[in-house]
Amino acid sequence: MLICGMKKIILIWIAAAAVVQAEDAGKNVLARFDEALADALAGLYMTPADLSLRDDYLEKDGFRMAIVDRYLKSPLELVGFASTLADSAVENTVFRFFRESPYPAAVKPRPFVMAPPESTVAEYCDIGGLDFGTLYRLAYFIQKETRLRQNLTVVEERSATFDSIIFGLTVLLEEDVMDEFRSVDELDSIQRYEESWTKKLVDLLGNVDAGVPAVACLEFLDFIGDSILNSGPPPVFDGEYLEFTTPYGKVCIGDTASQYYYGDLFIVIDYGGDDTYLVQREGGHKSTYILDYGGDDSYNFERSRISPFALGMSIVADFAGDDIYSGGSWCIGAGLLGGGIWWDKSGDDRYFGDTFTMGAGCLGFGILRDDGGNDIYQAALFSQGFGFVAGAGVLYDRDGNDRYSAGGKYKDILRYSDHYLSLSQGFGYGIRPYLSGGVGLLVDNGGNDVYESDIFAQGCSYWWSLGVLSDKSGHDKYLSYQYAQGCGTHMTLGCLYDGSGNDLYFGKGLMQGCGHDRSFAALLDAAGDDNYIAYDLSQGAGSANGNGLLVDLQGNDAYVVKDAKNTQGYGNERRDYGSIGIMIDMGGRDSYAGGQGADSTWWSKAAWGIGMDK
């Protein structure tokens, strides 16, 4: 069958038996989690229902993701979601956000009406009767995508509006390394400018069918079948290198030699060789499709301030080789009012980027999937599974010992003179108090991984959003400084789930299961001999009516904290009532230093906090 639905891919990805086994194991973990939590809550004279939060502490803005509201009201379901994520095909999750869940109210998706295109890519691919099977197939759905995009523009008759939206979103997501040298008045002026753009965006997004690009992405995904992304290489092309230009950009059919592809690349199909790509696309509304079937390749995307791929869809699929992906911002699995899918099937790969990259989505989705090899991911900001307004970003790494690094470029001038913003690695973000945020997922299925970040990362979110880091197995290291490792700040949700392995969690504060300001956050480690190190307001901490949980179900673990007063099952008082902080260790011989906890006992020194080691 030439074209098949995305659901078929999902079925192929998941062997049925493995799913059943994983679900059973998942249920077992969750049952133990639920039981332990109910025990601990009884010590605070509460029930699990008391952990429920509202979805309307402030007037709802209309951009709220349904999944965020759902998990705020039933936060324990979030832990179940995170624990099963690593056993599922994450694309399915993306589908769930955009298709099965009610769309944010202000983003109005509607059924798409196909219009006859004025010209099609296929026309340009009908060259001398040659069988460019893959190209034809690619052309088929690009044609569909193009129709969708044309339709969008025609229907709205306001491409200028979309340009404004893209510029506004760029203003909100862009940081400047020079900010640390600006005066208080300059910074205030920048803040006012950004606020004015936020208000403008609320109006603009409320008056256009901004959901259409995301819906179009789903249509597009429906047409991606085994024939393209999940099958073996197409019949070997025995002709010479071929290149021609279309209104959409350059189309290149390579061969098995090493090639240098550059410029306004629209479609590239390469059969092998160590290739170099330099993608130089300008303006917006662009798409790039690259299928590379072998070789150690280097992909380079010219740095752009405004995403050339906004309001478009792009696919880069690399089937083999140790590859290097180097982009600035808005690429490597990024979807801004559209969709971006990057899929590397094997090899030890290296990914480098700046902002909004490596699985980042806003009013659409971005997926970066890497199936194997020991990979390195390095970015500055809003990356590695990042979801912004009405969007989802997913970084899914199936196997290998991987290293994830986020931060180091833009200083967190608000809080520190020597720390950097990350806002990455399973991070959801919204603009307070105007725009609810999106969903960011970082899922790693295996290997001994290292996660490095600084401020805001690793299963964390800010402002009516959701951030999840789910690591199924391996001996992993989670290193961060603040707001990380299962943390939610300001009416939002964060979760870090680790399935097994002897892991290390290290950081300063507001982490390791910390919910701040009517947020819910959890760190659940299901098995292994783990080490947890933090300074303050961590390890099961609730702050400003937020709820935080740290639950370790198995293994001989060690817990170290610096400040005993606000860690290991601590909830402070705000607005005349408490925040809930719970720390639970369910097995093994555990060591404690610096805090309230001790092996095989219970403790509760704060009115709204409790610890339990069984």
Added chain:
Amino acid sequence: MSNKTFISAMVLLIAVAYGVAAAEEAFPPPDSIGRIVDSLFIRASSGEIRFQAEVEPSRKALIALGIKAVPRLLSKLDTRDAREMLEITEIFKGIGESAVESLISVLRSDDGFARRLAIRCLGEIKSDKAVWSLQAMAQHRDFRTRVETMTALGNIGSPAASAAVQTGLNDSIELVATAAAAACGKIKKDIDPNALLAVLTHRYYGVRYAAARSLALIGESVIAPVSAYLDSSDDINAKCFAILSLAVKGSEKSVRTLSRFAESESWQVRTAVADALGMTKVRKAEPILKKMIAKENHPLAAAKAKAALALLD
């Protein structure tokens, strides 16, 4: 000059004057009070760590301007910025009584942010003059406004608001009921303990906790109704909160009542008893706690009893 010319000239003059006034409002001269307030406010509400040294002096300068700064500050009440909200509250708290009338005028605002922040400021100023106007907001259709109102009435602490906050206990929104329960403990006078006891079974823990603590703050007068409630209640969690409401500081009568439940079959009840005994800080609780420690087999109840004993020291 004819009458017609004179009238035309006057109209032109008035129009120019209005224009100048409007331009001044939009672009006030550098030494105007508006510009000074703006400049100080940027510094006072700056969150960046680099500018922290400027925050306190700028706030003090704004407070020192007093009533002169109020009109410009009122225009900032509709801010959506959390730091600015906190700072405005601090500044109005510093300015105090002289800002009350102006803040009351904002209660009619259609802007929810401005209205709620004005209420918060009035609560921080703690002026009895605001109680009547705030009571009118206790039934506002926006529940967030009702939450702020309950909190503000509690902060002011006037018994004149006791009926309004007790009505708030039955609000369908749990956050309003929580704020109302907390306010009851701050007002104390004319608060019916039974109204607070009735919400100890509330579905939301915030309400239960706030009600229990308010009962304890009201003092020994609640011991009899709480004791009766304990004898009739079957709900373990509600019973625990009722026990916590007996944590009346310095009350031997509380200790005597609590001792009745020190050997309860429920480890949760025993935990609550230990907690409450510690909070009374009454020496006579010592033997009860020691006995509890000797017999206790639940780790949490034992830990609470030991912690309570330490509080008595």
